[in-house]
Amino acid sequence: MEFDPTYNTLMAIGVGVSLILLVALGHRLLTGGEVHRQAWAAPFMAIGAILILLGGVMTVTWPLTGPTAFDNITFGEPVLACGALLVTGAGAVGGGRLLGAGGGGPFAGKGGGPPPRSRPAPGGTSPGCCCRSPGSPS
Numbered sequence: 001m002e003f004d005p006t007y008n009t010l011m012a013i014g015v016g017v018s019l020i021l022l023v024a025l026g027h028r029l030l031t032g033g034e035v036h037r038q039a040w041a042a043p044f045m046a047i048g049a050i051l052i053l054l055g056g057v058m059t060v061t062w063p064l065t066g067p068t069a070f071d072n073i074t075f076g077e078p079v080l081a082c083g084a085l086l087v088t089g090a091g092a093v094g095g096g097r098l099l100g101a102g103g104g105g106p107f108a109g110k111g112g113g114p115p116p117r118s119r120p121a122p123g124g125t126s127p128g129c130c131c132r133s134p135g136s137p138s
Contacts, residue, residue, distance in 0.1 A: 005063050008071060011054050011079045018047045018086055041094025048086030055080030 025040055027033075058076030062069070 007054055007058050007063060008075055011051065011058075011075055014047050014051045014054070015079065015082055018044065018051075018082070021047075037096065038094050041090040044086045044090035045094070048083045048088075048090060051079050051083030052087065053083075055083055 021040075021043055025035070028035055055076050055078075057063070058072055059080055062072040062076075064071050
């Protein structure tokens with residue numbers, strides 16, 4: 001008797017862990033906890049890469065046979081898509097395009113993004129500048 005590979009178990013564990021991480025990140029954001037973008041992006045990137053590999057292999061090679069052959073499509077393609085979404089999201093979060101990239105809002109997170117711009121003072125100088133603007137009295 002020939003045994004099929006355990007792709008389904010590995011994929012289910014990866015998707016389950018990514019969903020738990022997603023809920024934990026959402027809880028941290030909604031409760032106002034501190035969020036370090038790169039620290040959250042790393043596990044999503046690693047799990048996403050593993051899921052892309054496993055889902056891609058299952059989608060292309062169809063390793064399951066017999067009565068479970070339909071699982072090649074049922075599990076392979078959604079896991080491939082989930083892995084691609086995780087890698088894309090991790091790149092956006094870790095690269096500063098999401099969660100605190102200077103946009104404010106309820107999901108802005110902590111840190112990241114450029115510093116806020118300062119407005120010129122009424123005398124023609126900005127708060128951090130030692131020079132006056134042209135045409136102002138010295």
